[in-house]
Amino acid sequence: MDGVSPLERYLERCEGQFKDDLSASPQLFTPMSPYDVDLPIQTTEDVWGSQLNQPKDLSTDFSVDLSFLPDITQDDKEQNLSEDGYEKQKELDGSISRNEDSGIIVDESSLSYSGATQSSPEASGTCPPLIPMTPMTPVTPASESSGIVPQLQNIVSTVNLACKLDLKNIALHARNAEYNPKRFAAVIMRIREPRTTALIFSSGKMVCTGAKSEEQSRLAARKYARVVQKLGFPAKFLDFKIQNMVGSCDVRFPIRLEGLVLTHQQFSSYEPELFPGLIYRMVKPRIVLLIFVSGKVVLTGAKERSEIYEAFENIYPILKGFKKPS
Amino acid sequence: MSSTVASPMSTLASSSSGRKSTSFTPELQSMMFSLGDARRPLHETAVLVEDIVHTQLINLQAAEVSQLRGARVISAEDLLFLMRKDKKKLRRLLKYMFFRDYKSKIVKGIEEDDLLEDKFNSSNTNKRQKLAQDFLNSIDQTGELLAMFEDDEIDDVKQERMERAERQTRMMDSVQYAEFCESRQLSFSKKASKFRDWLDCSSMEIKPNAVAMEILAYLAYETVAQLVDLALLVKQDMAPKAGDPFSHAISATFIQYHNSAESTAACGIEAQSDAIQPSHIREAIRRYGHKIGPLSPFTSAYRRNGMTFLAC
Numbered sequence: 315m316d317g318v319s320p321l322e323r324y325l326e327r328c329e330g331q332f333k334d335d336l337s338a339s340p341q342l343f344t345p346m347s348p349y350d351v352d353l354p355i356q357t358t359e360d361v362w363g364s365q366l367n368q369p370k371d372l373s374t375d376f377s378v379d380l381s382f383l384p385d386i387t388q389d390d391k392e393q394n395l396s397e398d399g400y401e402k403q404k405e406l407d408g409s410i411s412r413n414e415d416s417g418i419i420v421d422e423s424s425l426s427y428s429g430a431t432q433s434s435p436e437a438s439g440t441c442p443p444l445i446p447m448t449p450m451t452p453v454t455p456a457s458e459s460s461g462i463v464p465q466l467q468n469i470v471s472t473v474n475l476a477c478k479l480d481l482k483n484i485a486l487h488a489r490n491a492e493y494n495p496k497r498f499a500a501v502i503m504r505i506r507e508p509r510t511t512a513l514i515f516s517s518g519k520m521v522c523t524g525a526k527s528e529e530q531s532r533l534a535a536r537k538y539a540r541v542v543q544k545l546g547f548p549a550k551f552l553d554f555k556i557q558n559m560v561g562s563c564d565v566r567f568p569i570r571l572e573g574l575v576l577t578h579q580q581f582s583s584y585e586p587e588l589f590p591g592l593i594y595r596m597v598k599p600r601i602v603l604l605i606f607v608s609g610k611v612v613l614t615g616a617k618e619r620s621e622i623y624e625a626f627e628n629i630y631p632i633l634k635g636f637k638k639p640s
Numbered sequence: 641m642s643s644t645v646a647s648p649m650s651t652l653a654s655s656s657s658g659r660k661s662t663s664f665t666p667e668l669q670s671m672m673f674s675l676g677d678a679r680r681p682l683h684e685t686a687v688l689v690e691d692i693v694h695t696q697l698i699n700l701q702a703a704e705v706s707q708l709r710g711a712r713v714i715s716a717e718d719l720l721f722l723m724r725k726d727k728k729k730l731r732r733l734l735k736y737m738f739f740r741d742y743k744s745k746i747v748k749g750i751e752e753d754d755l756l757e758d759k760f761n762s763s764n765t766n767k768r769q770k771l772a773q774d775f776l777n778s779i780d781q782t783g784e785l786l787a788m789f790e791d792d793e794i795d796d797v798k799q800e801r802m803e804r805a806e807r808q809t810r811m812m813d814s815v816q817y818a819e820f821c822e823s824r825q826l827s828f829s830k831k832a833s834k835f836r837d838w839l840d841c842s843s844m845e846i847k848p849n850a851v852a853m854e855i856l857a858y859l860a861y862e863t864v865a866q867l868v869d870l871a872l873l874v875k876q877d878m879a880p881k882a883g884d885p886f887s888h889a890i891s892a893t894f895i896q897y898h899n900s901a902e903s904t905a906a907c908g909i910e911a912q913s914d915a916i917q918p919s920h921i922r923e924a925i926r927r928y929g930h931k932i933g934p935l936s937p938f939t940s941a942y943r944r945n946g947m948t949f950l951a952c
Contacts, residue, residue: 568814571821572806579794585736586674587827587861589743602746607821614746638814 460630464561464613464622468524469531471556475518475539475549484514487545503538510534514542518549521557528556528619558615561622565609565630568638574605578632594629601625605633664690664838667831668864670823675868676804678915679816688918692925693863697839697856714848716768717775719855724779729862732795736858737768768851801865828857835860870924871916878920 481501485493492502500513510524510531520538525531532554543549571592575584584592591604591612599621604612611629616622665686672681672689700722709718723730745766805824809817828835835857848856 568817570809570817572802572809576802576806583739583742585739585743586821586824587829588736588740589747590821590825593743593746604746607818638817 459627460565462563462565462626462630464563464611464626466526466559466561466619466622467612468558468560469526469528469556470521470523470558471525471531471535471554472519472521473535473539473554474552475514475520475542475547476552477518477548477550479514479516479518479542479547481514481516484542484545488541503541505534505537508534512538514538528559531556556617559617559619559622560612560614561616561626562610562612563626565611565633567609567634568607569605569609569633570636570638571605571607573636574632596625596628599624603629605629607638609633664828664831664834667826670826671861671864672868672916674805674820674824674826675801675865676808676872677868680915682915682917684918685916685921688921689864689867692867692921693860694838696863697860700859712846714846714852716771716849716851716855719852719859720772720775721779728795728797732798732862733855733858734772735795737772737855738766740854741766741768771851797869801869828860829854832857867921867924868916870928871920874920874923874927875916 481493481495481499484501484503485491488501488503490504493500500515503512503514504510505512508525508530510522512523512534513521520535522531522535522538525534535554536551539549539551571584574594575582575592578594581596582592582594591606594603594605596603600615601613601621602615603625604614606612611626611633613622613625616625665683668686668690669681669683672686673679677685700719711718720730720733723733809820812820832853836853839856
């Protein structure tokens, strides 16, 4: 393919430059193909393989060692390499033709990739289908499911990079990093894709927030880890764990909160002077719901996506009972 | 009797001329509506309530307590100390403080922008709870106060208020309900700077700190709530009823429910002037301050200068 050799030459060229720029160039990742779903792209492996065989040979020449990511699959590695290719072309004021060439590759790959992404949501077993028309738990025939699916708004996850970090060094060399030791003892780093924020502590532990799905959170955490790794620290990717998930939805009718707080006293607290929403502490699953008069519901405290769906299905009939007739 | 009655009235007359700059009257009117008064509480009633709340807060003399301690600011501990006599009200205050902690913890987890604040203030989760627990630990001699933390009794007054609110809202349509909710959200703590001016904090030597201001705002709200509760009781007592000798002994909520359901035609006059009148409020205060029984000087209300405090 024509696109491969210019890329190859390009990569060779900037490999030298990259080594020099290692200290000065933070890596911002804005890959051109969508990374919303889990990464394995088995179906397109042959498409990728031919394109990236050559760059893979170059990987050993890079000062970056990507084998620190133990759970990364072959496909992920290739995809990571391609990302590196994209960044470099961004950094350098390479000629337009080269960008276009790489652009061609991107288009082709994104075409085949998006084909994969469309099929994977249905095929993948890791994330549950997003439109459950039937409730996940057995339910009496009298009630029916709400037909409303809560949307995930925020995921907080933690990961252990397993090495001591020099925060000043990271803050100086990474782009989009803040460090104010008098205020807070961690580096705050942000990336644009997926749009997230990370708190990186000197012990090597990291908190990643702002992602809208579990896969995005994991991907973002890996990107931060790679940034740290590229700055010269032997970062690993251990114990990735999702700590909290926040979802929200709208039942589309006003709710009479005074009635709800009276009948569900043991679970709900409602102090309108302090907070306009009713705080409902559901026991099973252990989720906190914020219910507002307008009908908006926020669910938080979940470790799994299914807990949010289950909690909403539990509360929906109760809320229907307190619907405010207009 | 006359001395106890005279002092609130006389101070009312004298202190009303003092503060023209900041007035909470419109907010008070909304607050009273949310606590059970009619849709448009009377202006005079609101002015009277404002006076009462102001006087009571000023006369708490929390400053003296902190002077006793040798501290430079009025803190939450001083206010808790003043309230130690009345267990129920103290428990309500504690529940309020815990709820504040809990709510800030939850909202922090949701707002991504507050993530940084969350990390900075992580030591402050449950800070009010710890504060209260430590302090009550230190002044508790009989173990009663600490027992309150485990106590899970239902707060009768709170229950009654909830039931009243529920009944009120059942009849409303969405527009009215939206207004009701908005007025319920009003509180003194939302308008903190106005509240400070109203209390004339700048002229005080010893000023309250942040948590103490929260508690003062809460006490002000409680005072208003208590006044409305009592005034509704008085109003119901004053309502003409058909020859039932024990009608005054039945609980307020019960009577109100029946009155509104059955005798709307008979009480046509009453339905029009449904709002609480200043006379109801004065009568309520008179009754509340009235000493009844042999042990009343030693019971719940904290007394100083002959004034009985509604909030503590």
